[in-house]
Amino acid sequence: MSEAPVLAPSTSTQPPAAAGQLNLIRPQPYTDWAPQVTAEERAMLRRELEQGAVLYFPNLNFRFQPGEERFLDSRYSDGKSKNINLRADDTAVRGAQGSPQDLAGLYTLIRRYADNSETLVRTLFPEYIPHMMRAGTSLRPSEIAGRPVSWRKDDTRLHVDSFPSNPMLGKRLLRVFHNIDPAAPRVWRVGEPFGDFARKFVPKTHGMWPGQASLMKLLHITKRKRSEYDHRMLQLHDLAKADLDYQANVPQQEFQFPPGSTWIVFSDQLLHAAMRGRAMMEQTIYLAPQAISDHTHSPEAVLSRMLGRPMLVS
Numbered sequence: 399m400s401e402a403p404v405l406a407p408s409t410s411t412q413p414p415a416a417a418g419q420l421n422l423i424r425p426q427p428y429t430d431w432a433p434q435v436t437a438e439e440r441a442m443l444r445r446e447l448e449q450g451a452v453l454y455f456p457n458l459n460f461r462f463q464p465g466e467e468r469f470l471d472s473r474y475s476d477g478k479s480k481n482i483n484l485r486a487d488d489t490a491v492r493g494a495q496g497s498p499q500d501l502a503g504l505y506t507l508i509r510r511y512a513d514n515s516e517t518l519v520r521t522l523f524p525e526y527i528p529h530m531m532r533a534g535t536s537l538r539p540s541e542i543a544g545r546p547v548s549w550r551k552d553d554t555r556l557h558v559d560s561f562p563s564n565p566m567l568g569k570r571l572l573r574v575f576h577n578i579d580p581a582a583p584r585v586w587r588v589g590e591p592f593g594d595f596a597r598k599f600v601p602k603t604h605g606m607w608p609g610q611a612s613l614m615k616l617l618h619i620t621k622r623k624r625s626e627y628d629h630r631m632l633q634l635h636d637l638a639k640a641d642l643d644y645q646a647n648v649p650q651q652e653f654q655f656p657p658g659s660t661w662i663v664f665s666d667q668l669l670h671a672a673m674r675g676r677a678m679m680e681q682t683i684y685l686a687p688q689a690i691s692d693h694t695h696s697p698e699a700v701l702s703r704m705l706g707r708p709m710l711v712s
């Protein structure tokens with residue numbers, strides 16, 4: 399696929415008149431990363447999450463240890479990648495620069511966020527434990543707004559997460575975000591339910607041609623053979639970002655996550671766009687598809703229904 403031209407920044411799009419009708423934010427009272435929750439509360443949280451809502455924890459703070467505030471400065475980023483990353487089993491961060499003490503400090507900070515996030519998910523969703531796998535953790539210490547990127551990488555446009563080179567084969571993307579900036583809110587837009595989004599764009603997607611998945615793996619375009627699920631999800635990501643009319647007019651809401659707040663979403667299901675904000679932490683957890691109890695709203699269920707065949711056969 400050829401690279402499409404860079405379009406005008408989407409930050410000029412205005413929320414539509416219907417914006418107030420959508421409310422996907424579900425505030426939660428918890429203040430601890432291993433909170434006390436009843437079985438009824440857990441069932442409600444899981445239902446909301448799997449239906450595509452944002453579980454929002456306004457008072458769940460991730461606190462700095464003395465000296466760690468300095469890592470909010472983007473000078474610790476190596477300049478090549480926008481994030482400082484820690485892979486699940488690594489003992490050093492990637493994408494960072496600084497003294498050995500700085501790099502060790504960054505590892506300690508990011509690792510602690512990974513541990514806290516996983517504890518939160520395990521506590522709130524014990525049914526997921528046999529099906530979950532810790533993936534990457536990142537510190538994103540740079541302002542979002544005004545970054546020059548191609549339309550496809552422009553995360554200020556509403557999209558669902560999907561990776562060109564890293565097929566998920568149906569694994570779900572559960573993400574724990576935290577606004578670690580002490581002063582500035584993290585501003586997101588979130589959009590209509592996945593089913594409504596899919597109805598508009600799935601008819602514009604196409605399947606793979608015979609041998610395409612094998613060839614892409616052979617050429618190292620993908621890390622493993624891409625499934626039809628990944629192929630369709632990637633097109634949905636691109637179609638949404640490329641359509642400025644959709645960006646402007648789809649039912650959506652803007653929400654400001656204040657400093658010190660945490661939120662959890664399925665980022666492969668929730669239409670989201672990160673508009674402004676200076677520093678965020680993010681933990682990704684992969685979830686095997688059999689963990690999902692809601693067979694109505696998940697991307698796999700929606701695509702299977704629309705295309706008339708199961709999406710997760712390999």
Ligand SMILES: [Fe+2]
Pocket residue numbers: 553557558559665670
């Ligand atoms: Fe995203």
